Amino acid sequence: MNIKENYQQYVSRYATEVAALKRKNTGFITGELLAFGGILAFLICYFAMDGDTQNYLMGATLCLIAYLGIRRLDDKNKEKIEHLSALLKVYQDEIKALEGDFSPFETGDSYQNPQHPYSFDLDVFGKSSLFNRICRTITSGGSEALARNLTRETPLSLEDIKRRRDLQKELAGEESAKEELAGENENWRMEFLALGEKNRSQTVNGKTKKIDSAAVVDAMQKVSKMEVPAWFGSPVSLVIGWLLIIGVIGSVILSICDMVSVDFALWWVLVQYMVVFFVCKQTLDKIDSNGGKLRHQLIAYAQILQLINRRNFHSESGKEMQNSLADALPSFAQLEKILKGYDRRGNFLGLFFTDAFMLSDFFLVRSFLKWKNTYMVKMEEWMHIISEMDAMVSMANFRYNHPEAEEAEFVSGKQEADTESDVSENAGIGSSEIVFEGKNLYHPFLGAKAVKNDFTIKDDNYYIITGANMAGKSTFLRSLGVNYILAMAGMPVFADQLKISRFRLFSSMRTTDDLTHGISYFNAELIRLEELLKFCRESAEGKCCKESGEDNKEPLRTLIILDEILKGTNSLDKLNGSRKFLEAIAKQPVSGIIATHDLELSKMEKEASGKFHNYCFEIDLGTDVTYTYKIQKGVARNQNATFLLNKILEKY
DSSP: OHHHHHHOOOOOOOHHHHHHEEEEEEEEHHHHHHHHHHHHHHHHHHHHHHHOHHHHHHHHHHHHHHHHHHHHHHHHHHHHHHHHHHHHHHHHHHHHHHHHHTTSSSGGGGGOTTTTTTTTTOOSSSSTTTHHOOOOBBBHHHHHHHHHOOOOOOOOOOHHHHHHHHHHHHTTTTTTTOOOOOHHHHHHHHHHHHHHHHOOOOOOTTTTEOOOOHHHHHHHHHHHOOOOEEEEEEHHHHHHHHHHHHHHHHHHHHHHHTOHHHHHHHHHHHHHHHHHHHHHHHHHHHHHHHHHHHHHHHHHHHHHHHHHHHHHOOSSSHHHHHHTTHHHHHHHHHHHHHHHHHHGGGHHHHHHHHHHOHHHHHHHHHHHHEEEEHHHHHHHHHHHHHHHHHHHHHHHHHHHHHHTOOOOEEEOGGGGGSSSSOOOOTOOSSSSOEEEEEEEEGGGGGGGOOOOOOEEEETOOOEEEEEOOOSSHHHHHHHHHHHHHHHHHOOOOOOEEEEEOOOEEESOOOOOOGGGGGGGGGHHHHHHHHHHHHHHHHHHHHHHTTTTTTOOOOOOOOEEESSTTTTOHHHHHHHHHHHHHHHHHHHEEEEEEEEESSSGGGGGGGGGOOOEEEEEEEEEEEESSSEEEEESSSSOOOOOOHHHHHHTTTTO
């Protein structure tokens, strides 16, 4: 069974179950109406008739118990419908993704940054981008974590990459020896995604919005500064509260036994409700204004933690994240209970009885005060870890959906250390050489239509790629870049084999002008090339490791990917400028791939340094243009611009 068929089976199953549960709803609603009507009928009889009234009160009590019981069953049924509907939507969206429709998923437009070393050129963000294809995050913090993993200017150590890869493999079910365990892993991953689906909130324009991590953090910071009257948490108030509960329940029992007046019991219930409601109202309103409006998102975090806690992780990274969240589980579970209690206040009938008989508002404030004093300080740290797990689930899902992808083989770039096929002991130490050896490598966006190519990048070497328009040069450059991104994030790559070391990446393929700031196209190119030179120098000097901490001075090599240097000037000036630039950059610890239409630039291969090598994408010209999309050594012989223009002119 292929992946799509597997997803379709779940869609059929959950659609059937949801339909059956919705039919149950009608019966529960009818039962609730009948029980509520019974309560009203018995109370009317009690106030309207003289004589023995205890039977009417007993009848009203029994109807109330029936109402609460049916309501509870109805709530559980609705929760099942909500859960299964979310799972159904998740599987339906995955089927759409397999069919090439990524519209249900976040595009990552907000993370677009033309100044980033490579993300803008390599279509990391935007519609149908790499982010759009991978992202299944259920929190905004998870989206940010995923964006960070795809845009690290300095890659993690190979050991850290391996740890993340192992976690992704586990979440994707690849590490399960038995088929049933693999299915369990898949179900856990989809349950995780379903939590996000059912906890989406509606926006003003009707669209849905995922759990807002930033808003939750902001709300928690406000809550931490909120002052709650200390007497709510005092032992004296607790004793008084329990005495009042015993008193009101006792008065009702005594009135039923005809030992005290019924009116006495009713007045006690009414007065106690009003006192509790108005004493606690101000504090509960403060909670609502500071964090209560996000209670459904906080409840979602509690549910995520419960799901993480239930899983038996085998990967080292998974175990560490789970252990770090161990203290968070009781915190969020308690918070979930508090916030659900707050939600129940919306039911007036229920609030009346719970406040009058159980002092629910008082104990709600008391529980919140205890939670705030115990757990508030670690909330932000816990949410950060959840965001990282959220990103890992998305990457694991991408891995599961692409079984055709292969694991990258990581090497240190130091020949004496590369004795193992995976991560060597000395991996990531020093300024190691660039290693990039791909066999049958292709761009993941092209799928089955992709033409695969072999290509090897040697350290301190430059590859000048020529070819006609639309021959495949730019796509090939992006194939190299995208597979680098995937490998450094611990994800599988789209090649039969890819041997790769750690290095930094800088590209210049999609330079644009900026009329707002008075920057012409040519000026924008110069600015980009200057940024490239600065980037390469910082890499060589070990000043590049922002993500790894200020004390890390590890030097790294750089790979540059360029598509048509200096397009904004005339041919001769472009050629001379390109030669001068490549001669200058060749003196630094940099390797490069340069696509160009300037065949004259290919003459650099003959220079004594031996650093420059010519490759091309050739086309065949006959009655029409034939594109092979296969890279080969040498310089392109055929061009197609005039040929294709003549085809157009012949029509007119």
